[in-house]
Amino acid sequence: MRTCLLPLCTIMFVMLFTSCQKEPLELTPLATLNIELVKKYSAEGIVSKSQVTDFEATVSIAYEDDTVVYDSRFVAVDSIADYYMYDYGRSNILYAAMGKPFRVLVDATIGDIAFHGESEIYILENEPLTASIDLGSTFNYVDLGLPSGLKWANCNLGASSPEKTGKYYAWGEVTEKQSYNWNTYSFYKDSALVKYTSTDGFTALESADDAATAILGSAWRMPTKEEFAELYNNCTKEYTSQNSVNGYRFIGPNGNNIFLPMAGGRDGEGLLSNGESGFYWVSTLYSDAPEYAWGFILEPASCYETSYYRMLGQTIRPVYVGN
Numbered sequence: 008m009r010t011c012l013l014p015l016c017t018i019m020f021v022m023l024f025t026s027c028q029k030e031p032l033e034l035t036p037l038a039t040l041n042i043e044l045v046k047k048y049s050a051e052g053i054v055s056k057s058q059v060t061d062f063e064a065t066v067s068i069a070y071e072d073d074t075v076v077y078d079s080r081f082v083a084v085d086s087i088a089d090y091y092m093y094d095y096g097r098s099n100i101l102y103a104a105m106g107k108p109f110r111v112l113v114d115a116t117i118g119d120i121a122f123h124g125e126s127e128i129y130i131l132e133n134e135p136l137t138a139s140i141d142l143g144s145t146f147n148y149v150d151l152g153l154p155s156g157l158k159w160a161n162c163n164l165g166a167s168s169p170e171k172t173g174k175y176y177a178w179g180e181v182t183e184k185q186s187y188n189w190n191t192y193s194f195y196k197d198s199a200l201v202k203y204t205s206t207d208g209f210t211a212l213e214s215a216d217d218a219a220t221a222i223l224g225s226a227w228r229m230p231t232k233e234e235f236a237e238l239y240n241n242c243t244k245e246y247t248s249q250n251s252v253n254g255y256r257f258i259g260p261n262g263n264n265i266f267l268p269m270a271g272g273r274d275g276e277g278l279l280s281n282g283e284s285g286f287y288w289v290s291t292l293y294s295d296a297p298e299y300a301w302g303f304i305l306e307p308a309s310c311y312e313t314s315y316y317r318m319l320g321q322t323i324r325p326v327y328v329g330n
Contacts (some may be wrong), residue, residue, distance in 0.1 A: 025323070064114060066112070068111060070108070105131055109129060111129070148160055154237065159327070163323060174306050177319065177320055178318065180216075200298065209292060217290060226330075230324070231322050232312060234326060236312065239303075241260060242257040255267050267285055267287070267324060287303050289302055
């Protein structure tokens, strides 16, 4: 059996659905579903700083009583990466049941941002269907009713859901890397700090060095030390778990809440204390000892502000400052 691309006026990917032994779906052979997958980048919205030419994704065929999940790969087919086509060469053949209502779900991480797309309900009959899916970011903000009106992100930077760890960043760096030490730190050369020092006048990260701004756009940034204090002082804090992940729930004055996982941190090439502690950066430099920057720590007994060596890899929970 083989996949075949049907002639369509827009860019889409096509998957050939064949018989399968999975029960109780009673899958029908040679049923065809055409999927138009669109991801639009916007300068005002969630963006990636580099052009994305391909990405891995999870495609799910979701029925009322069962879901079939496949790992898939998509490739860009135009110069501005607005449309993607299923890569037949590397991906699995998918299956669907004839005459049974289902949705098509796509989950992907593009750049550092998690996206989700979901079709309307379809019933596959004798004629091919075209399921149009617009990928939207799962990343959003939550209004907790804080005095300043500041809104906090619902996920860590690079995470696809609140309980996921996301990516780890050294303070002032905007990409994840394999090893976290002074020799790999961008602002450390010849055994000395070269930016955010005791003499250059900086007390907080510039926008270009703020991972949240660099990845998400100007409407987002890392919180300051004072903004974490506002979160801490105005929210009810609850050590709990979400989907079996330990963390803290911060419940705002208006009843809305955010969950911060115990994501641990990176030192050298190792991952430390994942599931046991959470280490989060803020954008404020520890001016009295500039090899450190401020952050906050989550532990089962308490959470509080503290300082860390800037070269360590830690998670970031952005804040929203757009309109």
